[in-house]
Amino acid sequence: MAADDPKIPQDPTPLVGAATDIAPLTHSGPPPAHERTADEEAGLVDWEGLAASAQFRSLLKAKRRFVVPAMIFFIVYYFALPILIGYARPFMETRVFGPVNLAYLFALSQFFMAWIVAALYVRAAARFDKMAANVVSQSDSRK
Amino acid sequence: MTPALGMFLLFVLITLGITYWAARKSQGPAAFFTASRRITGWQNGIAVAGDYMSAASFLGIAGLIAFFGYDGFMFSVGWLVAYLTVLLVVAEPLRNAGKYTMADVLAYRLNPRPVRAMAALSTITVSTFYMIAQMVGAGALVTLLLGSSHVSYEAAVVGVGVLMIIYVVFGGMLATTWVQIIKAILLMAGTILLSLLVLAHFGWSFANFFDAVTRVSYHDKGTLVTKNFLEPGLRYTAANHGALDLISLGMALVFGTAGLPHILVRFYTVPDAKTARVSVVWAMVLIGSFYIMTTFLGFGAATIVGRDKIAVSGGNNMSAPLLAQALAGDIFFAFIAAIAFATILAVVAGLTISASTSFAHDFYTAVIHKGTERRPGEEVRVARVTAFVVGAVAIGVAILLGKDANVAFLVALAFAVAASANLPVIVLSLFWKRFNTSGAVIGLATGLFASLALIVISPSIMKVDPAGTAAAARHLIQHAPIFPLENPGILSIPLGFLGAVLGTFLRRSEPRAEARFAELSVRANTGLGAEKATGE
Structure with a gap:
């Protein structure tokens, strides 16, 4: 054991708070890719140029054209349920199939509404993925 | 040993085996925090469902439907619809731009230290409140489910707490993910079986089933009443501002689910944004099917077991287990009880890992040490210690509160904070160029404190109890509530957005x-x- 070696004088400083106890606050080498901060990576890609490119703008536009109406639709459809139940109860108690009333069917339809909107989004997103791939390949070709 | 206890122990053994496997497999921060981002789409989808469907969903909503019929079912709709916000707005950008936590996305543009400090505070608040609610529920539930094995409330709380600490500290995200996957599969299997048994009971006829639901008899304050359980109004009435409260709850769900830290961290476990999207879709299929089947669980319990019997055998949370017992005997009861137990464990493990990731990554490394680890692996070590501390605190608080404590409002609070504090700043930092640090900090603070303050003056905490109410169940403040709704979302969400916008200007x-x-x-x-993705 090195510490017991009589040739080495004992270190009198306590372990905690000793000057030698302070580890350097930075990495010794360049940080690996996943630890680079945004600042360090800023120079690698021309973000401003990409953001201004026609491809990227049309991707944003296509996304917005799907997402905004979809959000508005599902929010209106969903909040119609508590609003109708709260303020138009007799209408919602109308029976449709045997004992099953409009209130139950409307609540049940919410599940299918959510699934259909999700399915439509997945279909649209396949198109967004292609457009995004175009933007990325454009950045590669510029390097 | 009762069958229920045997099945509990079997689940514990299997999950401990997974933890051992995960602990040997995962090395390094990406493995601990994100399971090396190698979880596949369907696996993550099932895990999201497992992370999300708490005992409050499985036992609580079945109980609400068994007791309040249609109003309980209407309550369950929002839990699925909320995933559209996750799918359309949050999941993919978050996966693309972040690393371990939701604050990564905020810190991208803004001054990282104040923003991460506030985001960590909000994350830890949401997770601990949610966790305490789960732990108190777990303790009460395990004592009920294992009734004949004489497990005390304290022992149950400590058992659940220790298990969740073991999963997270040793197995990290990988073990947590697989515990959630197994739990979700068990939960779906149990729910499908139970629904089929209910339908079989009614001769596989929807007509017979819904006929029975229109004529449910029970004793209300001593008199026998028969109600149509398909009609609204048994719980949410004009007198208790039912419609407004439901709208408020709906807002907290639709905007809050996409701000729940323990759901958001799940999207970092997949290789890319496309897989994150696929996993939301998988989660929506499972979550939606589950909540549709609560029709059979809840109405089945109301018609086959009856509200009177449930009320004297442990209360509305016992509806689903009692239904299982009535339809298929003690072994099936034990199976459903074990599923409820698995459900709690998977959810609390997810909460623990999200709270400790946020503390280690956002607060310890980024705020205290200005963004650099002093030693490699320090962040993971801090996260492990945090998981231990968070677990110990949750155990302590749950034991202090006792099993009769009214903690359901803590879940409402968690969703309200997520919706009013987290979601506004996530959305604004992604979509509003002018958004700045002061907007994020003030937005997070307004959302957090508005939700807390509104809950304190709501009927969940502030209410005059009738004389003779048990001490543990009494409301904290004996005064007429100042804010009339149990769910603060309708006011706190606009306040959160307003705070973020005004703070910016x-x-x-x-x-x-x-x-x-x-x-x-x-x-x-x-x-x-x-x-x-890393590793291998």
Whole structure:
């Protein structure tokens, strides 16, 4: 054991708070890719140029054209349920199939509404993925 | 040993085996925090469902429907619809632009230290409140489910707490993910079996089933009444501002689910944004099917077991287990009880890992040490210690509160904080160029404190109890409630957005934040430069 070696004088400083106890606050080498901060990576890609490119703008536009109406639709459809139940109860108690009333069917339809909107989004997103791939390949070709 | 206890122990053994496997497999921070981002789409989808469907869903909503019929079912709709916000707005940008926590996305453009400090505070608040609610429920539930094995409330709480600490400290995200996957599969299997048994009971006829639901008899304050359980109004009435309260709850769900830290961290466990999208879809299929089947669980319990019997055998949370017992005997009861137990464990493990990730990554490394680990592996070590501390605190608080404590409002609070504090700043930092640090900090603070304050003056905490109410169940403040709704979302969400917008205009625009907007937008929308899967 090195510490017991009589040739080495004992270190009198306590372990905690000793000057030698302070580890350097930075990495010794360049940080690996996943630890680079945004600042360090800023120079690698021309973000401003990409953001201004026609491809990227049309991707944003296509996304917005799907997402905004979809959000508005599902929010209106969903909040119609508590609003109708709260303020138009007799209408919602109308029976449709045997004992099953409009209130139950409307609540049940919410599940299918959510699934259909999700399915439509997945279909649209396949198109967004292609457009995004175009933007990325454009950045590669510029390097 | 009762069958229920045997099945509990079997589940514990299997999950401990998984933890051992995960602990040997995962090395390094990406493995601990994100399971090396190698979880596949369907696996993550099932895990999201397992993370999300708490005992409050499985036992609580079945009980609400068994007791209040249609109103309980209407309550369950929002839990699925909320995933559309996750799918359309949050999941993919978050995966593309972040690393371990939701604050990563905020810190991209804004001054990282104040923003991460506030985001960590909000994350830890949401997770601990939610966890305490789960732990108190777990303790009460395990004592009920294992009734004949004489497990005390304290022992049950400590058992659940210790298990969740073991999963997270040793197995990290990988073990947590697989515990959630197994739990979700068990939960779906149990729910499908139970629904089929209910339908079989009614001769496989929907007509017979719904006929029975229109004529449910029970004793209300001593008199026998028969109600149509398909009609609204048994719980939410004009007198208790039912419609407004439901709208408020709906807002907390629709905007809050996409701000729940323990759900958001799940999207970092997959290789890319496309897989994150696929996993939301998987989760929506499972969650939706589950909540549709609560029709059979809840109405089945109301018609086959009856509200009177449930009320004297442990209360509405016992509806689903009692239904299982009535339909298929003690072994099936034990199976459903074990599923409820698995459900709690999977959810609390998810909460623990999200709270400790946020503390280690956002607060310890980024705020205290200005963004650099002093030693490699320090962040993971801090997260492990945090998981232990968070677990110990949750155990202590749950034991202090006792099993009769009214903690259901803590879940409402968690969703309200997520919706009013987290979601506004996530959305504004992704989509509003002018948004700045002061907007994020003030927005997070307004959302957090508005939700807390509104809950304190709501009927959940502030209410005059009738004489003779048990001490543990009494409301904290004996005064007529100032805010009439149990769910603060309808007011706290606009306040959160308002705080974020006003906070932004309080300070001049930050040139750095605006310059970074282009970069964040490209990253979030294309996945360029996103974190890659690691290992192997």
